Amino acid sequence: MKIQDIRSKAKEMGINSFGKTKAELIRAIQKAEGNFDCYGTATDYCDQLDCSFRSSCLGEERKPRRTSRKKAGGDTE
Numbered sequence: 001m002k003i004q005d006i007r008s009k010a011k012e013m014g015i016n017s018f019g020k021t022k023a024e025l026i027r028a029i030q031k032a033e034g035n036f037d038c039y040g041t042a043t044d045y046c047d048q049l050d051c052s053f054r055s056s057c058l059g060e061e062r063k064p065r066r067t068s069r070k071k072a073g074g075d076t077e
C-alpha cells in the first residue's frame with residue numbers, strides 16, 4: 001500500500017498523519033481499528049485476521065534482501 005493511500009485512510013479515521021513514518025501511521029490505524037499496533041513485527045504468522053495491513057505486513061517481511069554482490073571480472077585460474 002502506498003503512503004498516500006495510508007494517509008487517506010488515516011484522514012478518514014480522524015488520525016493526524018503529519019510527521020509520522022509509514023510504520024507509525026499504520027500502527028495508529030491498526031490501533032484505531034481495534035487490532036494490535038504491531039505492523040512490521042511479525043515474522044511468519046499473524047493472528048490479526050481483520051487487520052487491513054496483514055498481507056502487506058507479512059509480505060514485506062518475506063521480501064528477499066540482497067546481501068552479497070557479484071565480483072567484477074569473475075574468478076580466473
